[in-house]
Amino acid sequence: MKFGIVVFPGSWSQQDFHHVIVDVLKEEACYLWHKEADLQGSDCVILPGGFAHGDYLRTGAIARFSPVMREVARFADKGGLVLGSCNGFQILTEAGLLPGALLRNDCLHYRCKWVHLRVESQRTPFTSAMHRWQVVRMPISHGEGRFYIDQAAWRRLVDNDQIVFRYCNGSGELTREANPNGSLDHVAGVCNDRRNVLGLMPHPERAAEAILGSDDGRLMFASILDAFARA
């Protein structure tokens, strides 16, 4: 399976994704420079974390207009798998490929720490190897991760089972202390209504080897590989 990792000026997680895909999973990966409107035959497109275009104006606001994003939108429209982590999630919301927006953390601090996530839906190609209510551990590293959406749109997310991850404590409880950024309804990750585009603030690529503290992120890659094998 071939993964295409989009690189914007200011991206910083692309090499971590590349390492996991090539060195750990033994799959194929290529970098996709944002100015080139060519996905090079990728089977899954990844938008990594970072600070694309310096996060100027708003996070992801400038990146969404990069030539590569037209191709990413076309790819997603055809049912292709698109995963956005951290800044990648912010870009996908700005591009309208995912609902909602990411605001400044309520604590105003940049939060760089391990968090627990509760799997709210395993009905996605990114979470099929997990089970519902499973608690997984991944790091976050962001200053603007507070998910927000208006009440009516939030209702639609809940009804359509589009909230994929929520911040929780180690026992899976949605306590106030477990929410690192003040996200609405503890939302850490959502998918589109077609379920082929996923965005999450945590970093699965930094939790894919036990030596780094957790390999729960591997479950996401295993899900993607499984979805590809079935397609």
Added chain:
Amino acid sequence: MFTAKIYVTLKPGVLDAQGDTVKSALETLGFKGVEDVRIGKFLVIRLDGDAKEQAKAQVEEMCRRLLANPVIEDYSYELEGAGG
């Protein structure tokens, strides 16, 4: 030539964590009666041309497509300068 003064603000229902922090700082300094602080963005854009309606349409489109995110923000603007 026109000058557009554009204000981008968080929608009323959206928590403004920075604004709340500034409010408590003002209270710490002893300012009384500060009911609310909202922080937004102020942009000044100079535009070529002399057709005001055209300039207005352009600013409107800039706000809609890039300068504000309709999920979380509202915008307003003033257009200054001479022209028909």
